[in-house]
Amino acid sequence: MSTTWLNKVNWSDDGLVSVVTQEASSNQVLMVAWMDREALRLTVETGEAVYWSRSRKKLWHKGEESGHVQKINEIRLDCDGDALLLLVEQTGGIACHTGRHNCFFNKLENGLWAVVEPVIKDPEEIYKK
Numbered sequence: 001m002s003t004t005w006l007n008k009v010n011w012s013d014d015g016l017v018s019v020v021t022q023e024a025s026s027n028q029v030l031m032v033a034w035m036d037r038e039a040l041r042l043t044v045e046t047g048e049a050v051y052w053s054r055s056r057k058k059l060w061h062k063g064e065e066s067g068h069v070q071k072i073n074e075i076r077l078d079c080d081g082d083a084l085l086l087l088v089e090q091t092g093g094i095a096c097h098t099g100r101h102n103c104f105f106n107k108l109e110n111g112l113w114a115v116v117e118p119v120i121k122d123p124e125e126i127y128k129k
Contacts, residue, residue, distance in 0.1 A: 003041060006040060012082070017034070018084070019084045020084070021085075028101075040075075049061075065126075067092060094120050
């Protein structure tokens with residue numbers, strides 16, 4: 001398959017594009033991450049989400065340690081070409097490294113951040129090292 005479609009993405013100066021990952025079945029936003037060209041190419045090739053970890057400076061196949069992979073249903077590019085939307089099936093029901101269903105578990109209430117989503121599984125059980 002040709003990869004000329006990668007040229008339609010408006011990559012940032014550091015070669016990245018922001019990615020919103022949404023659960024296909026519930027439409028809930030699970031997380032926001034980054035991809036470089038290789039991550040997007042691999043995501044399309046494998047049918048599973050691969051991101052660029054800015055903190056670790058390396059590719060990160062979602063679920064490589066936890067088993068909570070994201071199976072791709074659709075990939076969309078926004079009108080400016082500078083953001084991607086992944087519609088996924090989240091295996092294991094956990095997208096966040098904190099053991100929660102999604103990464104948006106802090107809600108602003110009366111000027112304070114309140115945790116409003118439960119931990120489904122203790123991260124120490126997920127990421128045994």
